[in-house]
Amino acid sequence: MLTLLLILLPIAAGVLTLLSGERLAKQVALVSGLAVLGVAIAAWLQFDPAAGTQFSFKYAWLASGGISFAAGIDGISLVLVLLTTFLTPLIIISAFNHDYRKPASFYSLILFMEAALIGVFTATDAFLFYLFFEAALIPVYFLAAIWGGENRLKVTFKFFIYTIFGSLLMLVGLVYLYYQTPGTHTSEITAFYALQLSKQVQGFVFWAFFIAFAIKMPLFPFHTWQPDTYTESPTPATMLLSGIMLKMGVYGLIRFLLPIVPGGMEVWGTMAMVLSVIGIIYGSIIAIQQSDMKRLIAYSSFAHVGLMAAGVFSYSINGLQGALIQMLAHGINVIGLFFIIDIIYSRTKTRYLDQLGGITQSTPHLSVYFMILLLGSVALPLTNGFVGEFLLLSSVFQYDGWLGAIAGLTIILGSVYMLRLFQKSMFGPRSKWVEGFQDLTMSERAVLLPLVIMVFWIGIYPNTFLKLTEPAVSQLLQMVNN
Amino acid sequence: MYPIILLSVLGVVTLFLGFSKSKNILLPAVLFFLVLAIASNFVEWNKGPLLYFYDMLRVDNLTLAFNGIVLLSAFMIVAISGGFQDNPDSEPAEYFGLMLFSLVGALMMIGFEHMIMLFIGVEILSVAMYILTGSNKRNLRSNEAALKYFLMGAFATGFMLFGITLIYGATGSFKLTHIQGFAYNIQANSQPYILYAGLLLLLIGMLFKVSAAPFHFWTPDVYEGAPTIFTTFMSTIVKTAGFAALFRLLSTSFSGIYSFWWVVIAAIAVLTLLVGNIGATSQNSFKRMLAYSGISHAGYMLIALTALTKPSQSAIVFYSLAYSLSTICAFGVLMLVSKEKTFEGQPNERYEAFNGLAKQNPLLAFVLAVSMLSLAGIPLTAGFWGKFFIFTSAADRGIIWITVIAVLMSAVGIYYYFRVIISSYLKEGDTIKIRVAPFYQAILLLATFLTILFGLAPGIFEGLI
Numbered sequence: 001m002l003t004l005l006l007i008l009l010p011i012a013a014g015v016l017t018l019l020s021g022e023r024l025a026k027q028v029a030l031v032s033g034l035a036v037l038g039v040a041i042a043a044w045l046q047f048d049p050a051a052g053t054q055f056s057f058k059y060a061w062l063a064s065g066g067i068s069f070a071a072g073i074d075g076i077s078l079v080l081v082l083l084t085t086f087l088t089p090l091i092i093i094s095a096f097n098h099d100y101r102k103p104a105s106f107y108s109l110i111l112f113m114e115a116a117l118i119g120v121f122t123a124t125d126a127f128l129f130y131l132f133f134e135a136a137l138i139p140v141y142f143l144a145a146i147w148g149g150e151n152r153l154k155v156t157f158k159f160f161i162y163t164i165f166g167s168l169l170m171l172v173g174l175v176y177l178y179y180q181t182p183g184t185h186t187s188e189i190t191a192f193y194a195l196q197l198s199k200q201v202q203g204f205v206f207w208a209f210f211i212a213f214a215i216k217m218p219l220f221p222f223h224t225w226q227p228d229t230y231t232e233s234p235t236p237a238t239m240l241l242s243g244i245m246l247k248m249g250v251y252g253l254i255r256f257l258l259p260i261v262p263g264g265m266e267v268w269g270t271m272a273m274v275l276s277v278i279g280i281i282y283g284s285i286i287a288i289q290q291s292d293m294k295r296l297i298a299y300s301s302f303a304h305v306g307l308m309a310a311g312v313f314s315y316s317i318n319g320l321q322g323a324l325i326q327m328l329a330h331g332i333n334v335i336g337l338f339f340i341i342d343i344i345y346s347r348t349k350t351r352y353l354d355q356l357g358g359i360t361q362s363t364p365h366l367s368v369y370f371m372i373l374l375l376g377s378v379a380l381p382l383t384n385g386f387v388g389e390f391l392l393l394s395s396v397f398q399y400d401g402w403l404g405a406i407a408g409l410t411i412i413l414g415s416v417y418m419l420r421l422f423q424k425s426m427f428g429p430r431s432k433w434v435e436g437f438q439d440l441t442m443s444e445r446a447v448l449l450p451l452v453i454m455v456f457w458i459g460i461y462p463n464t465f466l467k468l469t470e471p472a473v474s475q476l477l478q479m480v481n482n
Numbered sequence: 483m484y485p486i487i488l489l490s491v492l493g494v495v496t497l498f499l500g501f502s503k504s505k506n507i508l509l510p511a512v513l514f515f516l517v518l519a520i521a522s523n524f525v526e527w528n529k530g531p532l533l534y535f536y537d538m539l540r541v542d543n544l545t546l547a548f549n550g551i552v553l554l555s556a557f558m559i560v561a562i563s564g565g566f567q568d569n570p571d572s573e574p575a576e577y578f579g580l581m582l583f584s585l586v587g588a589l590m591m592i593g594f595e596h597m598i599m600l601f602i603g604v605e606i607l608s609v610a611m612y613i614l615t616g617s618n619k620r621n622l623r624s625n626e627a628a629l630k631y632f633l634m635g636a637f638a639t640g641f642m643l644f645g646i647t648l649i650y651g652a653t654g655s656f657k658l659t660h661i662q663g664f665a666y667n668i669q670a671n672s673q674p675y676i677l678y679a680g681l682l683l684l685l686i687g688m689l690f691k692v693s694a695a696p697f698h699f700w701t702p703d704v705y706e707g708a709p710t711i712f713t714t715f716m717s718t719i720v721k722t723a724g725f726a727a728l729f730r731l732l733s734t735s736f737s738g739i740y741s742f743w744w745v746v747i748a749a750i751a752v753l754t755l756l757v758g759n760i761g762a763t764s765q766n767s768f769k770r771m772l773a774y775s776g777i778s779h780a781g782y783m784l785i786a787l788t789a790l791t792k793p794s795q796s797a798i799v800f801y802s803l804a805y806s807l808s809t810i811c812a813f814g815v816l817m818l819v820s821k822e823k824t825f826e827g828q829p830n831e832r833y834e835a836f837n838g839l840a841k842q843n844p845l846l847a848f849v850l851a852v853s854m855l856s857l858a859g860i861p862l863t864a865g866f867w868g869k870f871f872i873f874t875s876a877a878d879r880g881i882i883w884i885t886v887i888a889v890l891m892s893a894v895g896i897y898y899y900f901r902v903i904i905s906s907y908l909k910e911g912d913t914i915k916i917r918v919a920p921f922y923q924a925i926l927l928l929a930t931f932l933t934i935l936f937g938l939a940p941g942i943f944e945g946l947i
Binding site: 060064135138152168171 | 892907
């Protein structure tokens with residue numbers, strides 16, 4: 001029942017926020033965001049990693065068709081639910097800096113988004129998964145299209161059509177699988193796992209899923225919507241997109257692609273792996289040349305997700321565990337970095353590295369937070385990025401030495417663009433744009449402090465989270481290898 | 483059965499009501515008639531299958547379900563017509579009378595058991611529609627539309643009649659069950675070319691009525707030229723009745739020669755999807771876009787016919803319902819908006835007319851957005867489940883490639899359906915306020931509510947038909 005609560009509570013909270021009027025919206029949204037986090041933590045405390053899928057519920061939806069409203073939480077879901085519920089309140093606080101028009105709609109859309117994301121991560125029925133997968137798109141589309149930058153209409157439209165095209169292909173795959181299930185058909189994911197499909201069919205289904213998830217993450221060469229959308233969206237929407245929504249794609253790979261079409265993986269896995277590695281290098285190289293900070297982080301995010309996908313495609317325990325822990329780490333770091341860029345932008349009105357410089361001189365707090373998140377992002381040992389990246393690279397290396405070596409360049413390239421970002425914006429002579437730059441306010445610290453705590457927590461003691469996911473992951477791999 | 487008798491009589495009564503001095507009783511009277519018809523329709527629920535008129539009409543739950551959709555759509559359309567009181571040139575009694583008569587035609591098309599009934603139904607429906615299309619006498623486009631519709635429609639009916647004749651020649655019967663028996667007993671090596679030719683000609687006539695490509699050329703012009711309220715009627719009721727008739731024809735009479743006609747229907751479905759969706763992307767007029775969207779939805783429904791599996795039946799019923807509800811909403815909002823804004827002296831039916839609608843009237847913008855989402859097939863709306871059932875029926879038959887094409891075309895569809903959502907929510911427009919009569923608003927909200935309800939709980943009709 002906790003799962004149902006986790007899905008319904010944000011929806012109720014969103015409606016409440018919408019009704020609470022423009023002045024109270026912020027507070028109501030924040031309180032309800034924290035309440036959802038509370039429920040998620042309660043689920044975490046009661047969770048038993050060894051016991052498989054828990055807190056599950058199932059209501060018949062189309063009884064004769066075997067389609068049900070069913071969800072539950074296993075280790076993999078739990079980690080992502082925790083990430084979602086942890087980040088959402090922070091995203092809400094981070095929006096306090098700005099006076100967005102129509103705040104009631106704004107904050108309620110964030111909460112609706114949270115509900116859809118939790119739904120994606122917990123659904124145990126394939127069609128329910130699909131439903132939430134698409135439903136998640138609508139709030140973030142409106143967030144970006146109403147409150148975004150100048151080119152928002154064109155850019156978000158492209159984003160919307162691109163991603164929905166992918167998910168429609170997935171729908172074909174799901175419908176096909178649904179009709180392969182025995183008897184009166186069922187759309188439970190576990191029933192899909194049990195299917196015995198021929199190699200050729202697996203290849204087709206692989207593509208249907210792969211394109212959907214590759215667009216969502218995005219992987220090279222399906223990424224062209226991403227930098228523009230990240231740049232044009234208002235920062236909270238960018239955070240939702242990069243921090244959480246991108247994980248829907250990786251989660252989809254783990255939950256659907258690997259276990260349902262392992263045969264397709266054998267045939268096409270190498271290609272997917274190569275695409276992921278190309279994405280890592282391509283994203284990093286472009287990030288090095290960016291002058292717009294938001295764009296830079298967008299490309300870095302593109303590079304990071306490539307590495308996560310590569311880990312998944314290696315289908316080893318290290319790769320999957322690494323991808324999961326890296327999803328957490330990346331979500332935390334990227335949200336922190338986008339927030340810091342938003343802080344800089346709201347004070348200086350510029351995001352261009354050439355125009356910035358010398359911010360450190362008046363901002364000890366900001367500099368420290370920025371540095372920690374940045375180091376987490378370049379995977380310094382004892383920060384959160386290190387654990388994931390280490391596991392991922394080792395899994396890619398085991399898959400193929402050369403690919404591992406190429407993917408390993410991400411560490412060097414990552415430090416180049418990240419340190420360049422820090423150096424150009426924070427150090428150097430004080431530019432005229434940063435005159436009178438104020439250090440962090442209380443609400444800004446309230447966002448950054450929890451993020452930084454998590455950077456160290458995952459960096460120093462990743463076992464808290466690795467232990468949660470390990471049984472689920474090894475069970476999954478066992479299924480794939482059989 | 484009862485609604486056919488009721489509506490025939492009440493149509494005449496409506497014409498006489500036109501003589502009365504007070505014009506205000508017409509609208510409530512017609513609405514009351516339709517409520518009566520809906521109530522009488524469901525009297526026979528679960529009693530069927532029954533045969534009437536020397537076995538020429540059939541009543542079963544499928545018929546009643548289609549009847550229900552048609553009558554509900556008619557009720558909503560009559561309700562939002564507002565009694566045609568804003569136009570001094572209009573003749574409300576005649577319009578309403580013709581609408582009720584054409585409903586009789588639609589009900590006959592849905593329940594026919596005998597080819598003659600099909601033909602008469604199509605003719606009753608079409609003749610009334612020709613007149614209504616041209617009812618805006620002083621508008622050149624309306625006249626052009628009526629003439630075009632009439633000429634092309636007359637040709638199509640000619641083909642149909644020829645087809646029925648050939649089928650009669652081949653099988654010796656007009657009755658569906660007899661033709662079915664004949665089609666099942668065809669010897670493996672004999673080729674009944676006359677039957678095949680007859681079926682093809684009959685299909686041409688019917689596909690014209692549901693505006694499937696390549697018989698769609700009249701659709702954009704006629705939809706655009708006709709007064710919007712009658713365009714709504716055409717795009718919902720004519721289409722639903724047409725598909726009900728096609729489904730009955732193919733699923734009973736000709737299921738024995740499935741291997742012959744499925745390729746034809748599949749090819750036409752693909753062509754219709756391509757023409758409808760790609761044509762819609764390049765339109766500047768919202769009304770014309772809806773015409774092309776009507777073509778593309780015919781394509782989706784043809785997929786269910788192509789598959790003709792067990793789920794196809796409920797898929798077509800559900801799809802017709804979802805499509806009718808959303809289309810009524812879309813045209814309903816269009817009528818209100820285009821009345822307020824003009825473009826070159828005409829009501830503005832272009833996309834720009836919707837700019838800033840969310841500020842001018844948030845409720846209308848919401849209704850429009852839900853109907854567009856449903857037409858585009860976004861989850862949590864009825865339209866999604868409609869598409870879903872269609873796709874599953876094709877997958878059940880094992881025709882995956884057609885589903886892939888349909889899915890690609892749905893992605894194209896999102897492009898043009900979202901343009902109007904973007905206009906109404908994200909673009910700045912005039913600062914006028916658009917007023918809506920409470921009753922009109924209630925009807926739009928009812929349709930929107932049903933769209934969302936069926937989107938959340940598509941199972942409520944389960945096991946009914």
